[in-house]
Amino acid sequence: MNQKKEEALLLKHLKDLSHISYQRGYRTYSDFLNINEISLFLQYQKDIVTSQYRLWGGYDDAERRVICFYEDDSSNTMSFPIQCLLIQPANKKFSDALNHRDYLGAILNLGIDRKKVGDIIVKDKEAYVFCQKDITPYIIDNLNRIKHTTVLVTRQNEKIEAFEPNFIEITGTVSSLRLDTILSVAFRTSRNSLTGLIEGQKVYVNNRLVETNSFSLKEGDNVSVRGMGKFVFQGASEQTKKKRYKIIISKYI
CATH class of the missing domain: 3.10.290.10 (RNA-binding S4 domain)
Incomplete structure (x- = not known):
């Protein structure tokens, strides 16, 4: 599929989500959008948006973000279907030096669509993975090894809004x-x-x-x-x- 057709399909999908929210009065959510898709949305938002909307990726500086379309006035208390997972080696002493590509590759090898996964922040020998909540149990149950490193995956329930990159x-x-x-x-x-x-x-x-x-x-x-x-x-x-x-x-x- 060529780029122009992909962009047209994305804009149509986002327009449909906005229209559903406006007509039926409940919130709708996109998948995670990359920076190019967000730029495309912002460029054409006046043509496709009939409701209010907000972008969020799990923390303030997120690059990959979900769009929520809504019609109520509770944007300040709005919740997104995003979960932060913490991936840690079972034994740091014997763990590989894993990078962003290693973590992402291991998650996608589980059969998960890239659009369901947001930013991955690697710190020391750990990684914070932002993903859609509905795939959280599957990742926790099935991601147990990355390269030669046995890993543990847990929900990160602290205030992820305060997450600060280096x-x-x-x-x-x-x-x-x-x-x-x-x-x-x-x-x-x-x-x-x-x-x-x-x-x-x-x-x-x-x-x-x-x-x-x-x-x-x-x-x-x-x-x-x-x-x-x-x-x-x-x-x-x-x-x-x-x-x-x-x-x-x-x-x-």
Whole structure:
């Protein structure tokens, strides 16, 4: 199936969910959407949404998110069918050094659709996996080994809204606040090599696709580059004597 057809089907599905919520007065939920699908939704939301909606992925900085369409006024107390699972080695001393791909691959090998799984945050020798609640028992009962490591899966029932990813602070000086210029500082590479990423539709600012190199970032903007990582632009100080800006970036690690 080509990309245009997939996008059209996704938009139709989201429109149907919104219409059902509006007509019948109850909440409907999408699967987890990736950053490209979220950007597509935000681009066409005025054409497809007839109800109210909210995006949530289990914690504030989630990249993969579920859309809830609703018609009531209780958005502040809204619950999503999302569960956070904690995956730990049975014995940390003899566990493999597992990465994001290892955890995701093990879950998908159980026959679970990628759309049912949200972000996976790897910390030390543990992983926090956000997934839809209805598949939680199946994962807990069947995921017992990743590579050569025996693992234990438990529900994480703490306030996952307060989950905070790790950052590394990067500073530098730039001639302007153009997107391509700041990307070169964040990823320590040349502006020319980044032009292809922007033109190749791989760069998102606040979940919206950006295709213009000259796009200017503002303080607090969340930037994601597919295949490279993401960061928060913390802002710039006044220009130096050489007319350059000192910038601060918080890069996810």
